[in-house]
Amino acid sequence: MDLSYYMPTKVLMSENVIEKNKSIFGIYGKSALIVTGRNSARACGALDDVINALKSYNISYYIFDKIMPNPTVDVCYLGASIAKENNCDFIIAIGGGSPMDAAKAIAALAKNDVLKDDVFNSSKYHDILPMIFIPTTAGTGSEVTQYSILTDDKNKTKTSISNQLFFPNIALLDAKYMKSLGKATTVNTALDALCHAIESFLSKRNTISSEIFSKEAIKLIASEFNNLKKYDLSIEDREKLLYASTLAGISIAHTSTVVVHVMGYPLTYFRDIDHGRANGLVLVEYLRMVNDIYPSKIDELNKLLNVKSLDELDNIISNLLGEKENITLDEIKMFASNSMQKKNISNSIIDIKEEDIVRMYSNVFLK
C-alpha cells in the first residue's frame, strides 16, 4: 500500500465564516494585499466582510482587483510589485480559480526574483507570503491545492506551477458568497469540481487515500445534478457543492488532473470557452475510453454518480451544458497536437495517443 498525503491548509467552513474567524486576519502581519477580480468579490459581499475583519485589527490593505479570467503572467508580476511596494505581509485572495491561482503566483513572486522565462519553473520558488483564501465559486479547489494555473502564451495553453509552498495557509468557506452566482457559472464550476474528482479517481496516481476525497466529492456533486438542472439551489445545496469542490481539490492535490483538463485548456486558450465548461464538454469521452479497458472502474464510478450508464451521465451533462460550440476538424487537430505537449496526459489511467484526442474532440464537436 503506497500512499502520500499532504494538505497543510487549514480549512474552516461555516455560515459567516469570516466574521466568526476574523482573528485569523491578525495573525500574519499589519498589511495585506487583497487579490481579486473586477466585480464578483464586491457583488457577493466577501470583500466587505474581509475589509471589516481587517479594520477591526487595524490592518492596512491594498485592493488589487485586476485579475482577469485565465490570468496572465503579467498581471501576477504587477500584483507582486504592488505587494512589494506596499510592504504587504500577507495575501488575501477572494474569488474563483482565477484570483486564487493568480494570488499564489503573486505571493511567490513577491518573495522570489524570478525571470519571466522561468515563471513556470516550480523550482525557482523558495519562499512565499502567507495566504488566506476565500473562494466565491464552488469549483476550482485552488484553496486546497499547491497549483497555480496561468495563461502560458509561449506555449499557447494554460500551464500549472506546482510547489508545496503554494498551499494557502487558511481557506475560509462560506456558501453565502455563491448565492449571487448565475446559472452558467454555477453549472460550469460544479462540472469543474466533478472533473477534478473523477479525473483524480481515474488517475494512475489514485490511491486508497486520495479516493477517500474524490469518491465523496463525486457522490455529493451527483446528488445535486437535479437541482443544478432546475437551477433551484438552497443554501444547503450550495454548501454541499462548496464542500464537494474542496474535497475534489484535495484529491487533485494528490493525483493532479488527467487528459480531461489537458483537453480543456486549448478550448479555453483558443476559443475562450469557460474552464469548467471546457472540461465538462470532454469528460464523458474520456470515461468511454476508460470503460473499454477498465469496465469495473466505470461501474464503480456510475454507482457513485447514481447513474446506470455513461449514456445517462452524458445526457445529464449535455443537458446542463446546452448547445455545444462549433469547432472545426482543423482546430481539433491543432488542439490535439497542443494537448500532447502536456505532462498530465500521462497521469490518465489509460494510454492516450494523439489520434485518441482527435477522436474524443470529434465525438463532442463534430457529431
Place this chain on the structure above:
Amino acid sequence: MDLSYYMPTKVLMSENVIEKNKSIFGIYGKSALIVTGRNSARACGALDDVINALKSYNISYYIFDKIMPNPTVDVCYLGASIAKENNCDFIIAIGGGSPMDAAKAIAALAKNDVLKDDVFNSSKYHDILPMIFIPTTAGTGSEVTQYSILTDDKNKTKTSISNQLFFPNIALLDAKYMKSLGKATTVNTALDALCHAIESFLSKRNTISSEIFSKEAIKLIASEFNNLKKYDLSIEDREKLLYASTLAGISIAHTSTVVVHVMGYPLTYFRDIDHGRANGLVLVEYLRMVNDIYPSKIDELNKLLNVKSLDELDNIISNLLGEKENITLDEIKMFASNSMQKKNISNSIIDIKEEDIVRMYSNVFLK
C-alpha cells in the same frame, strides 16, 4: 454545514518507506535527537533504517531511548535537556504512542522555557523543533495529531497537551515494523485505533469532514477482526491496520476522544492496564448508552462494523481481550470521580454523569 479541517503532517506510506524517502532526513539540519523506547525500535529494524538514512546525509544523532510506557513529564524534560545540550536541529520519534507523545513534548520543551507546573498548559508553547515520526505500532495515531498525552501525577491520570505546533512535520509509515509485534500489543493497539475512530464518530464535534476518516477507519479495522482473533496477519493486513490507525488519528485530531478514553486513563494510571486494552474494555458500554438515545447512529455504526448488534460486537471484543481484570466497587467509584475531572467527557454525544460511569465500569468489571 460547520467544519474545520487541519492536519498539516505529510504522511508517506510504502514498503521500505525510510529508505525510499531518506532525503527527508536531510531537510531539517545536521543533528538529530532520536526519541524511542528501550527495545522495540531496535527489534523491528526501524532504528537501523533511520541511522542508515542519517549516515548517508552525514547527520549526527543522539539516541534517547529512555521513554517508558505512559511517559512521565520528567523523562520529557530530560530529553529536552539532551536535545539542547547536543544542539539538535530536529527530533525523530520511533515507536508507539509513548515515544511519539514524549517526542512532541521534548521537541516543544527544547524550544520553550516552561515550568513543570505549566507543562500541561498548551498556551506556553510558541515554537517547536521539526519532527519526523515513525510509528512502530498501529494504534495511537499520534503521528497525525496535535496531542501529547503524558502521565500527570498531580491529577493522578494521563493528560493531554494540545497545540497545533505538535503536529509532526512528516510521518513515515511502513507496516514491516509491526511484523514483530506480539498478539497482545497488536490487538490492544488495533482496539485503541478502533476507539479513536468510534469515539470521533460519536463525538459532539463529529462533522461531515471528520467522519470521512473515522468511518473508513472503522470499516478497515472491523474487516480485520477475524485475522486479529486468529492472530494471522499478512503484511497487507498489517498495512490496513496501520493505515486505519492513521485515519483514526486524523479523525481525533478534529474531534478529540470522548468518555471511552476518559474512562481508560484511570485503568492505566491506577492499575497499569495497557492503554488500548483499557479503552477496548469500556467501549461497548458507551455504545449501549448512545444506543438508548440515538439508536440510528448505532445502526449506522453497526453497518460500518459489519455486525448485527452491539452484543455481537461485545462478543468479538471480549474474545480479543480475554479474561478481564478484577476491579472492586471502591476502585470503580474512585475511577469515576477521577474521570469526571476530564474535559473530554463533555465531547461525548450524550450527557454523561458520574453514576453513568460507575454503572459502565461495573457492567464491565463486576458482572
